[in-house]
Amino acid sequence: MVDLGRIPGAVVDDGVLQHAGSPLAEQRALSSGRAVDVLGDRRVIAVTGEDRLSWLDSISSQELRALEPGRSTETLVLDPQGRVEHAASVFDDGETTWLIVDAADAEALLAWLMRMRFRLRVAPRDAGDEFVVVGGVADAVTPWVGHTGVPLLWRDPWPQVAVGGWSYAVVDPHPGGDRSWTEGLVTPDGLDALMAAVTSGEVGVAGRVAAEALRVAAWRPRWATEVDGRLLPHEVDWLRTAVHLDKGCYRGQETVAKVHNLGHPPRRLIFLQLDGSESVLPERGAEVRAGGDAIGEVTSAALHFEDGPIALALVKRAAPVPGDLTVETPEGEIAARAETIVPPDAGRTAAIPRMPRLSRRTGSG
Structure with missing residues (x-):
């Protein structure tokens, strides 16, 4: 739709602007509001029809039935075992509900929505x-x-x-509190005008590398990176923004409730401060080890303009973190210092009354 290669210094991969020559400077500009990012790795699905909000409410994890125009939220589509299949950023303009999704998930999500229409007055489309x-x-x-x-x-x-x-994360203030991220829908004509302003130097531009670094520093989960086919929303603290624990039934709700009220998520997200002396970042899926034992895998890694090399990782619930860990990279092991996002005791929130124990009766009958 737009030639990103015309941006000075642009490095483009599969239609996504990775950076425009200076990823760290782009981060600073992006975080301060002096630059924007054309998100080629995001796509738009539109849902029209009188039943759109009640329908989306019934098939996903968030309460959407009474979503007011202009209010932003997000929702998840879970499988029957409560594992995350799809994720969408959601808002409504009074006539259409807009879903912004990771591009790799858009086709599958739209196909699933089309199958779930039944006789309701809803019309999903690729926008x-x-x-x-x-x-x-x-x-x-x-x-x-x-x-x-x-x-x-x-x-x-x-x-x-x-x-x-x-919320499972126990830190205060939360590191994501300073990241006021927005995503806007722009028409092709509007994008042409934006690109003209970028090439003339009137508007700053940043790439995916910069945006991802700010996301990782904010401990923010994402479908394209943290979802692996067996992810429960509890494991990445996604209950805080994407799941309504008191709404009506939807697919996967029973597992969500059981893990939250009676059990613990089997894995949990941690934040890693990586040793930057080797100037290397681990790849997604890189093994995380504690004392020589594998405890999990990296889901996202980035070079932050203030914090240096950082990462998110999913580890076993009982993994001994925070503490000193190692992470595998193509150049060998690097040291990492872990910080807890989801604690080992996350879940088991139900206050179940204990039954009084019956003492044995003693004495002659």
Whole structure:
């Protein structure tokens, strides 16, 4: 839809701007609102029809039935065992519900939505040719405003705990509190104008490398990186923004409730501060070890402009962290210092009354 190669210094891979020559400088500009990111790895699905919100509410993890126009949230589609299959950023403009999703998940999610329509008045469609997603912080993004008067803009609710949600992370303040991320829908004409402003130097631009570094530093989970086919939302603290624990039934709800109230998630997300002396980052799936024993895998890694090399990793619930770990890289092992995101005792929140024990009766009968 747009020639990203015309951006000075652009490095483009499979239609996604990776960086424009200076990833660390782009991070600073992106975090301060002086740059935007054309998110070629995000795609748009539109859902119209009178039943759209109640329908989406019934098939996903978030309460959407009464979603007000302009309010942003996110939702998950789970399998019957409560594992994450799809994830979507959600907002409504009064006539259409807009889902912003990772591009690799868009086709499968849309196909599933089409199968779930039954006789309801809903019409999902791929809107990827109508809009491009542009990301940035605060008011850096100028989205399309349709005839309903609602800007097509999603404001990331992370890390605030939504109504019906739950926080497992125990840190205060949360490191994601300073990241006011937004994603706006821009028409092809609007994107052409934006690219003209970028090439003339009027607007700064950042690539995926910069945006991912800010996300990792905020402990923010993402479908494209943290979801691996067996992920439970509890494991990455996704109950805080994407799951309503008190809403009606949906697929996977029983597992969500059981793990949260009666059990513990089998894995948990940790944050890693990596040794930067070798100037190397681990790949997704890199093994994390403690005392020589494998305890989990890296899901995301990035070079942050302030924190240096950092990563997110999913480890066994009983893994001995925080503490000193090692991570495998193509150049060998590097040291890492771990910080807890989801604690080992996450879950088991139900206050179940204990039955009084019956003492043996003694004495003659």
